[in-house]
Amino acid sequence: KQEVTQIPAALSVPEGENLVLNCSFTDSAIYNLQWFRQDPGKGLTSLLLIQSSQREQTSGRLNASLDKSSGRSTLYIAASQPGDSATYLCVLSGANNLFFGTGTRLTVIP
């Protein structure tokens, strides 16, 4: 069964810092990987989608990488802002289901 782990579970950084969130998974047979953010009491907002054949995707200050052979994905956030404070989830698409990471709760301190 696919297991998805995110490290760290929580992270606090001062505004302006660059940071990296990590996602590791046990089964490389995936169709794609998405990074989402979730604000308290809200749904999931899609940030980036990486297809299984891709290595990297970028959107604004966000850059996500995928290395299927090592079972890892990273989300890089440049020049963090207080508005980036949220829980970040990596979600893997398998054949029949979605697999969720454990989440990283990010706090960006003004």
Place this chain on the structure above:
Amino acid sequence: DGGITQSPKYLFRKEGQNVTLSCEQNLNHDAMYWYRQDPGQGLRLIYYSQIVNDFQKGDIAEGYSVSREKKESFPLTVTSAQKNPTAFYLCASRGMSVTEAFFGQGTRLTVV
């Protein structure tokens, strides 16, 4: 714009009542999912459906029921058999496996 819509946003249920949460998508997605999220916890799969008129139990299906009579709709009924229904419920949909998943904005259910 295409998307996935959950309603209502907030729902209150008296003990012993059944309630139905709505999930509608206009993305022409085949697969739809229901998840439950408790405070500080991850998402747990309740039910999923890959095709109209077919659905499968997830990890925590007891006390819940679903139907998939139309491709666009996947309502979730929380029955009186669900002993602890207070939670945040999220619906998701996905097209063919290589496409991205979309999530609704969630329904917060509270037992009063």
